Amino acid sequence: MMLKIKRVPTVVSNYQKEEGSEAPRTVGGCGRNCLKACCIQDAKLPLYAFKKINKVGGKDLVAEKCQEELPLAFLDSLVLGEWEDRVQRGLFRYDVTACETKVIPGECGFIAQLNEGRHLKKRPTEFRVDKVLQPFDGNKFNFTKVGQEEVLFQFEASEDGEVQFHPNAPIDVDNSPSFVAINVSPIEYGHVLLIPRIFECLPQRIDNESLLLALHMAAEAANPYFRLGYNSLGAFATINHLHFQAYYLAMPFPIEKAPTKKIATLKGGVKMSVLLKYPVRGLVFEGGDTLEDLSEVVSDACISLQNNNIPYNVLISDCGTQVFLLPQCYAEKQALGEVNAELLDTQVNPAVWEISGHMVLKRKKDFDEASEANAWRLLAEVSLSEERFQEVNALIFEAIALTEESDENNLQCLPKDDAVDDTSTYPTVVAGSQECVVLQ
16 A cells, blocks of 8 residues: 655755744754754764775776675765664655655656655745856855754765775864765655755855765765766756755666767767757766866866856766766746646656656656656756757857867767657657556
């Protein structure tokens, strides 16, 4: 029998409350046990210091770790162990393991999840949705206001180049450590937030240092089922405080299986490709001589999008060796009244996970009628047009240095046969008629 999950507002912290409501209270400081100056003095948290991993002697250690049959990596076990501890302490707003999930029949293999624990009625966002870059506002909810019990551990580079773990380390506020915290409204098991340099109170905008940190987390986890995602403002980020999300999904995302076409080899050997036969147009960056090479190229591309006010999402997969960059326009279409009412009624906000093919549905009706046609139609509304995509690519090409290996012909508009399949393939919303594979 399916458990009924209470419908609650989607929040990432138990301290992110409706205006005027009471937050959980503990002892000390302001009574909230938060991460601000009132409560943080003398506080201690576990510290995981990672070893920087790069290619050595021509061998990619990241890929090697990800592909080999290895025992559970320590970071992997730390995340899952600490996450399960917070489950036992009742910090999550619902039991995500009770959410029904199925693979939708079709070539793409979209994954549908019924998650009624994530709210049906979106609370108005606290910032403009038409500006990708906005200043941090300490008066609005940010991650310094979360409870210390929601933080799993500090995540930093090791000073001596070796992995270290300190179960009870002081918090060096002056050096602004990076934190890993739970998302109290999880999409999947192990759903966490990576918050780079938390006390610098950075707005939601990618830079090279923060992206490199996310790549290192993916590499250190050494688990191909652990991915990190990023949503810019205007692409369904809900908090204007720099953060990435991450969780485990024990199957490939549909976007990871989509064919690609190589268009350039960039600095440090980073390969740049374009997605084919997928409803959302996007770029794929892979490899490189070091994680720093990959981070530098992708962050330059992201910064270009940010500076040109283009919303986008990022998926980090394959243990940090593959990054999908996905400019989108769904919120813009919503504001202009250009999204079909049937799609709006689903109240699905297509952020990085949905765009990657993991469809988080809030209504039983949409879950029961889930089909590849419906998923494709929603995601096609997210995608830039071919013309706009090429314009955006031109901005990205200006921001990154192309090597002599680049195929200049491939940098032009793709032939129609290579472009994203036309949305007319799935012209209407239809109920799913095939039996779906239900996941346990």
